[in-house]
Amino acid sequence: MFSKLKITLYTLVAGATMAALTAYAAQVSAPAQTAAPATAPAAVKSTSTADHSKFKELQKTFNSAPEVTKACLICHTEAAKQVQKTKHWTWEFTNPDTQQKLGKKHIINNFCTATKSNEKFCSACHVGYGWENDKFDFKAEQNVDCVVCHESTGTYRKIPGLSGHPTYKDMEFPAHSGKIVKAPNLSKVAQSVGKTSRANCGACHFYGGGGDAVKHGDLDSTLKDPLKYLDVHMDKKGLNFSCGTCHMTTGHEVPGSRYAPTVTPGSQELVAPHMRGKVDNSNPASCQSCHGNKPHPATMAKLNEHTDKIACQTCHIPEFARGQATKMSWDWSTAGQLTPEGKPITKKDSGGHNSYDSKKGDFTWEDHVIPEYIWFNGKVNYTLRETKLDPSQVIKINSFEGSPTDGKSMIWPVKVFRGKQPFDTVSNTLLVPHTFGKDDSAYWSNFDWEKSLAAGMKAANAPYSGKHGFVETEMSWPITHMVAPKGDALTCAQCHDANTGGRLKNVKGIYMPGRGDNNKWLDMIGWSVALLTLIGVLIHGAGRIYTHRKG
Amino acid sequence: MLKIIGGFVAGVFLVGVLTYAFASKLMFWEIESPFGVEETAARIQQNIMKVGNGWSLSGLRNPGKAVEMDGGNTLPVLMVEACSTKYSAPILKDDTVRFLSILMPCKVSIYKKNDGKTYVAGMNAGLVGMLFGPLVGEVMGHVAEDQAKFVIFDASQPAPALIKGTPGAAGGAAAGGGGGC
Numbered sequence: 001m002f003s004k005l006k007i008t009l010y011t012l013v014a015g016a017t018m019a020a021l022t023a024y025a026a027q028v029s030a031p032a033q034t035a036a037p038a039t040a041p042a043a044v045k046s047t048s049t050a051d052h053s054k055f056k057e058l059q060k061t062f063n064s065a066p067e068v069t070k071a072c073l074i075c076h077t078e079a080a081k082q083v084q085k086t087k088h089w090t091w092e093f094t095n096p097d098t099q100q101k102l103g104k105k106h107i108i109n110n111f112c113t114a115t116k117s118n119e120k121f122c123s124a125c126h127v128g129y130g131w132e133n134d135k136f137d138f139k140a141e142q143n144v145d146c147v148v149c150h151e152s153t154g155t156y157r158k159i160p161g162l163s164g165h166p167t168y169k170d171m172e173f174p175a176h177s178g179k180i181v182k183a184p185n186l187s188k189v190a191q192s193v194g195k196t197s198r199a200n201c202g203a204c205h206f207y208g209g210g211g212d213a214v215k216h217g218d219l220d221s222t223l224k225d226p227l228k229y230l231d232v233h234m235d236k237k238g239l240n241f242s243c244g245t246c247h248m249t250t251g252h253e254v255p256g257s258r259y260a261p262t263v264t265p266g267s268q269e270l271v272a273p274h275m276r277g278k279v280d281n282s283n284p285a286s287c288q289s290c291h292g293n294k295p296h297p298a299t300m301a302k303l304n305e306h307t308d309k310i311a312c313q314t315c316h317i318p319e320f321a322r323g324q325a326t327k328m329s330w331d332w333s334t335a336g337q338l339t340p341e342g343k344p345i346t347k348k349d350s351g352g353h354n355s356y357d358s359k360k361g362d363f364t365w366e367d368h369v370i371p372e373y374i375w376f377n378g379k380v381n382y383t384l385r386e387t388k389l390d391p392s393q394v395i396k397i398n399s400f401e402g403s404p405t406d407g408k409s410m411i412w413p414v415k416v417f418r419g420k421q422p423f424d425t426v427s428n429t430l431l432v433p434h435t436f437g438k439d440d441s442a443y444w445s446n447f448d449w450e451k452s453l454a455a456g457m458k459a460a461n462a463p464y465s466g467k468h469g470f471v472e473t474e475m476s477w478p479i480t481h482m483v484a485p486k487g488d489a490l491t492c493a494q495c496h497d498a499n500t501g502g503r504l505k506n507v508k509g510i511y512m513p514g515r516g517d518n519n520k521w522l523d524m525i526g527w528s529v530a531l532l533t534l535i536g537v538l539i540h541g542a543g544r545i546y547t548h549r550k551g
Numbered sequence: 552m553l554k555i556i557g558g559f560v561a562g563v564f565l566v567g568v569l570t571y572a573f574a575s576k577l578m579f580w581e582i583e584s585p586f587g588v589e590e591t592a593a594r595i596q597q598n599i600m601k602v603g604n605g606w607s608l609s610g611l612r613n614p615g616k617a618v619e620m621d622g623g624n625t626l627p628v629l630m631v632e633a634c635s636t637k638y639s640a641p642i643l644k645d646d647t648v649r650f651l652s653i654l655m656p657c658k659v660s661i662y663k664k665n666d667g668k669t670y671v672a673g674m675n676a677g678l679v680g681m682l683f684g685p686l687v688g689e690v691m692g693h694v695a696e697d698q699a700k701f702v703i704f705d706a707s708q709p710a711p712a713l714i715k716g717t718p719g720a721a722g723g724a725a726a727g728g729g730g731g732c
Contacts, residue, residue: 227619227622228622229618229621319626349590350587350594350711350713355710369667370665370666500665
C-alpha cells in the first residue's frame with residue numbers, strides 16, 4: 001500500500017515537472033515562432049498560375065534538348081523570337097557611344113581570351129544548342145535553350161565541348177577526373193520550369209572565365225544560397241532576392257550591362273533615377289531605383305552629400321570575393337610546361353586553388369579583395385583584335401572613362417584583373433588562340449602556340465605574321481554585387497585617413513579633407529595666423545589687466 | 552625635501568605616461584608579410600614544424616567565420632596555434648605560475664588590413680615572461696627565440712598547402728597526444 005502511494009506521488013511529481021518543463025520550453029521557443037515569418041525566405045512558395053508538370057506537351061520522353069524547346073514554343077510562341085534579339089543569344093553588342101562591336105563574339109579578354117574557333121567549348125554558356133562554328137543557324141527557334149534559365153531540378157548542366165547541349169548519357173567531366181556528370185531527365189527538367197532563380201543565372205555567370213569565381217569577383221557560387229554577410233539583398237534567410245529582382249526582365253531583355261553600364265542613375269539633379277513602377281527606358285538594376293538619390297536618413301545627412309560623386313557600391317561593397325577567393329591574375333606566357341613524360345602539370349596554392357595549369361599558365365587568387373577605385377562615367381573603350389597596341393605598356397583590355405570634372409562621373413570600385421596574353425609582335429595586335437578541340441592545332445591538346453594562334457586567327461579571318469609574344473594586360477570589372485550589411489559599409493576614416501591616404505588614395509583630381517591632400521604652405525600660413533591671433537589676444541588681455549590694476 | 556617629493560612624483564608620472572604610450576607596442580609585435588593570408592599562415596605552419604624543440608601545431612582558427620555566421624564581415628584573419636611541451640611542461644608543473652596556461656597554446660595571428668597587405672602579429676614572449684620570475688622568464692626567452700624563426704619566409708620555396716583542422720591535442724582529456732598542449 002505504502003509503495004503504491006509512493007509510486008502515485010512520484011508519478012504526480014514527474015507529471016508536474018514535465019508539465020512545467022513543457023510550459024517553459026514553449027515560452028522559450030515562442031519568440032522564434034513569432035519571428036519566423038519575417039525571416040522566412042520570401043520566394044519559397046510559388047505563386048505561379050501554371051504547374052508545368054501537368055502539361056501534356058511536357059509529359060513525354062525527350063531525346064534531345066531542342067525537342068524540349070519545341071514543346072515550350074507550342075504555348076510560348078514569341079519566346080524564342082524575343083531571346084534571339086538579346087545579347088544572351090547574339091553574343092554581340094554595338095556600343096552606342098563608341099560604335100565598337102563588343103560581346104563575346106568579338107572581344108578578346110585576358111581570361112580564356114576569345115570564343116572564335118572555340119565555340120564548341122565556350123557555347124556551354126550560350127543560351128542555345130549547336131553553336132560550334134560559323135555555320136550556326138541563329139534563326140532556328142528550336143536552337144534556343146529555354147530550360148537553362150528556367151529549370152529548377154538542378155540536374156541540367158551544359159558541358160563545355162558539347163556545343164551548348166547537355167550530355168545525353170552519363171559522362172566523365174572533366175576528362176580523366178573520375179567525376180561523372182549524369183545525363184538529365186529532360187522530361188523532369190521540362191516539367192520543372194518556372195521563374196529564373198539565382199542558380200539558373202549563376203550556372204554561367206558564377207563560372208565565367210573558366211571556373212567558379214574566376215571572372216567577376218562579385219559573382220560566384222557562394223551567391224547561390226548566401227547568408228546576410230555576403231549579400232544583404234540575396235540573404236536566403238532574409239530578403240532572398242533572385243537576380244531578376246534587380247535585373248527586372250521584360251520580353252527576355254535583361255537590363256544591366258557591363259558593356260554600357262549605368263553609373264550615375266539619377267545623381268545629376270536633372271535626371272531622376274529609375275523608380276520601380278515607372279515606365280521609362282532607364283535601367284532598373286541600380287541601387288537608386290529602389291533607394292533613391294538620398295538614401296541616408298536625416299541624421300546622416302552628410303552621407304547624402306556624397307551620393308553625387310560616390311557610387312553606392314564604393315561604400316557598401318567594402319570588399320569583394322567575400323565568399324571565396326577570386327582569380328586575380330592569369331599569365332598565359334608560362335603555359336605549356338610538361339612533365340618529362342610529356343604530361344600536363346597542375347599545381348595548387350596554399351588555399352587549394354589552382355595556381356598553375358599547363359593548359360593555361362600561372363594564376364593568383366585572393367579573397368576579401370579591397371577594390372581599386374576609379375572615376376567612371378559609363379563609357380568603356382575596348383582594345384579589340386584590330387586595335388594597334390604598344391607592347392612596352394600595360395594594355396588595358398577595357399578603359400573606363402571618367403574624371404572629377406566632367407559632371408558625369410562617380411567614384412566606382414572595380415576589380416582589376418591582370419594578365420599576360422599572346423600578341424602579334426609584327427602587327428602589334430592581340431591574337432586569338434585556338435585552345436579547345438581534338439585537332440592538331442588546339443593548344444590544350446598539343447601545347448604548340450604557333451599552330452594554335454595560326455588556327456585561331458584563321459578562324460577569326462584575321463592576318464597573323466607568324467610571330468608572337470606575350471603582352472601585359474589589365475581588364476576592369478565594375479563591382480556591384482555582394483552588398484554588405486549597412487554596419488559593414490566603409491566608415492569615414494577608411495577614406496579620410498591622413499596616415500595611409502585611405503581607400504581613395506589613388507583617386508586623383510579632387511581635394512579630400514583628411515586624406516593628406518593639404519598644402520603644407522597654406523597650412524603653415526593658416527596656423528601662423530591663428531597663432532598670431534592668439535598672441536594678440538593674450539597681449540591685449542594682459543594689457544587690459546595691467547591697466548586695470550594700475551587704476 | 553619638497554624637491555625630492557616633486558621629482559619622485561614627476562618620475563612616477565613620466566613612467567606612467569611612457570608605459571601608456573609604449574606598453575602595447577612592446578607587449579606585441581607586428582610585421583608585414585610578402586604573401587597573402589593563407590600562404591603566410593601555411594609558411595608559418597611549415598616553419599613551426601621545422602623549428603624543433605618539441606613544437607607542433609595545435610590548430611588553425613578563423614575568427615572571421617563566427618562574425619560571418621552572425622551576419623557581419625571582417626577582413627580575413629587566421630590564427631595559427633602551436634605549442635611545445637618542452638616549454639609548456641615546466642610552467643604547467645609549477646603551481647605558482649600554472650595560471651599562465653591561459654597563454655597556451657602560443658598564437659601567431661595573420662590578417663589583412665585595409666591597405667590590402669598581410670600582417671603577422673604575436674605576443675612578445677620574452678618581455679612578457681620577464682614579468683613572472685626567473686623560471687618563466689627563461690622559458691619564454693626560448694619561446695621568443697623560436698617565435699622569431701616562425702616568421703622567416705623563404706620566397707624561393709613553393710607555397711605549401713595550408714594545414715586545416717586541428718592536428719594536435721585539442722578537445723579535452725580524451726584527445727590524442729600528437730601535438731599541442
